[in-house]
Amino acid sequence: MAFGFIKTVFLAFPKGFYTTIKHLFKKPVTMQYPKVREQMAPRYRGKHYLEVYDDGTERCVCCGLCAAACPADAIYMEPAENEKGERYAGIYEINLIRCIFCGFCEEACPEEAIFLGHDYEFSADKRDSFIYTKDQMLANRPKEKPFKRIIRKVRRIF
Ligand code: SF4
Ligand code: SF4
Numbered sequence: 001m002a003f004g005f006i007k008t009v010f011l012a013f014p015k016g017f018y019t020t021i022k023h024l025f026k027k028p029v030t031m032q033y034p035k036v037r038e039q040m041a042p043r044y045r046g047k048h049y050l051e052v053y054d055d056g057t058e059r060c061v062c063c064g065l066c067a068a069a070c071p072a073d074a075i076y077m078e079p080a081e082n083e084k085g086e087r088y089a090g091i092y093e094i095n096l097i098r099c100i101f102c103g104f105c106e107e108a109c110p111e112e113a114i115f116l117g118h119d120y121e122f123s124a125d126k127r128d129s130f131i132y133t134k135d136q137m138l139a140n141r142p143k144e145k146p147f148k149r150i151i152r153k154v155r156r157i158f
Helices: 003-025 065-069 106-107 134-139 148-158
Strands: 049-052 075-081 088-095 112-116
Touching: 049 134, 065 075, 065 106, 088 134, 106 112
Parallel strands: none
Antiparallel strands: 049 112, 075 088
16 A cells, blocks of 8 residues: 555656646647638648639539539539520539538539538538538639639649
């Protein structure tokens, strides 16, 4: 008993303090989320967004190629026509529960309309909230950066 007490005081306690002090001055591996957010790698595939032309017209023509390429059957769309007779997606939805973020939809799109962005926050408490709508995808569009289109083309090669 006495030996156990001595062992605790003279070995275990100092060892514990040493471990604490050793880590006290190390750079923390955690961050103050959500105040601080992780910068994702350039090729990270997160939540999708839909691109528009400079005049604000949607690039998506509802051709269905992304849905055909999708291995998870996660994309649903319904075509519509505007007043000029141009086809666009009246409904365009992605089921984020089904999606495996493979990026095939982005690769298949001939209009450069759909992309996977860097947004990784999409927890929700209702299943319906995971149906990601066209309006949400348009709103999720990041700010245009210089050389963005060139970067996209390079990404497609690799
Ligand atoms: S990332 Fe892959 S799984 Fe998700 S919608 Fe696109 S093709 Fe389907
Ligand atoms: S996102 Fe691209 S591939 Fe999908 S329907 Fe629209 S234009 Fe076609």
